[in-house]
Amino acid sequence: MLTxxxxxxxxxxxxxxxxxxxxxxxxxxxxxHYGVELFEGLKxxxxxxxxxxxxxxxxNMERMNRSARRATLPSSLGVKKPSKALLLVIxxxxxxxxxxGSFNPVSxxxxxxxxxxxxxxxxxxxxGGNYGASLFAQCEAVEHGCQQVLWLYGKDHQITEVGTMNLxxxxxxxxxxxxxxxxxxxxxxxxxxxxxxxLELARQWGEFRVTERYLTMGQLTAALEENRVKEMFGSGxxxxxxxxxxxxxxGKVLHIPTMENGPELTSxxxxxxxxxxxxxxxxxxxxVLS
Ligand SMILES: *Cc1c(COP(=O)(O)O)cnc(C)c1O
Numbered sequence: 426m427l428t429x430x431x432x433x434x435x436x437x438x439x440x441x442x443x444x445x446x447x448x449x450x451x452x453x454x455x456x457x458h459y460g461v462e463l464f465e466g467l468k469x470x471x472x473x474x475x476x477x478x479x480x481x482x483x484x485n486m487e488r489m490n491r492s493a494r495r496a497t498l499p500s501s502l503g504v505k506k507p508s509k510a511l512l513l514v515i516x517x518x519x520x521x522x523x524x525x526g527s528f529n530p531v532s533x534x535x536x537x538x539x540x541x542x543x544x545x546x547x548x549x550x551x552x553g554g555n556y557g558a559s560l561f562a563q564c565e566a567v568e569h570g571c572q573q574v575l576w577l578y579g580k581d582h583q584i585t586e587v588g589t590m591n592l593x594x595x596x597x598x599x600x601x602x603x604x605x606x607x608x609x610x611x612x613x614x615x616x617x618x619x620x621x622x623x624l625e626l627a628r629q630w631g632e633f634r635v636t637e638r639y640l641t642m643g644q645l646t647a648a649l650e651e652n653r654v655k656e657m658f659g660s661g662x663x664x665x666x667x668x669x670x671x672x673x674x675x676g677k678v679l680h681i682p683t684m685e686n687g688p689e690l691t692s693x694x695x696x697x698x699x700x701x702x703x704x705x706x707x708x709x710x711x712x713v714l715s
Pocket of ligand 1: 466551586588589590591615616617618619620660661662663
């Protein structure tokens, strides 16, 4: 096998031809060439009582099964299987699922030239290819001084997800109703555990409309002009919720007044979910490991 290593420090190093040995992953594995891969992300929390808890792991396992089925990898759902597969479980105090714990708002770059997911695609599964394909857009967002990508879809510029998080808009909708809205699971949205938990909590609170509906840039722009936007935030296991402060769209910065509005709802959701995760509040959503 010809091997050439690269690092930012030394660039491409000298090529070597050597046999491959002691690798648990065969260099010809489909995962390396065709991206036949899926992953999951789950955090464990050391609670205030020193017990270790995980948050709704059954939902991650169900999603993993669905992703495996779509990737034709072994799942309990039973479809075509390859002859070999490798399951890696990485226990790590760092990585994408470890958040620094800050609650800083992010700025987003919204440009329809890149598409994260599409009807009939794999955007509703946690398959590696979705993420590898999104890095280029993420780099362009950073070049434009933004932190993350706001993924748009379709001719009407539907707002779908932010970076690798689901998206919520807390606003006064077109009918004058106070509403917490997030796009529906129509195949292009990743069904987040945090998303589902926020929807369930907010519906249980029963204080405002909670809707899974399409949201477009046009609707958002109109709502901003009419002062109807309260808060916008991303949701995911890493950060729980992440406030949005600005969106760069069609060469203009749209300011989202999330932080000016508290952010009341975003903070309330963060407190509620972290109270459960760290065992400050008893909940059937956590499983105690030890
Ligand atoms: C993982 C992920 C999310 C968030 O899912 P959680 O289960 O809440 O962590 C949202 N969008 C994308 C694209 C993701 O990969």
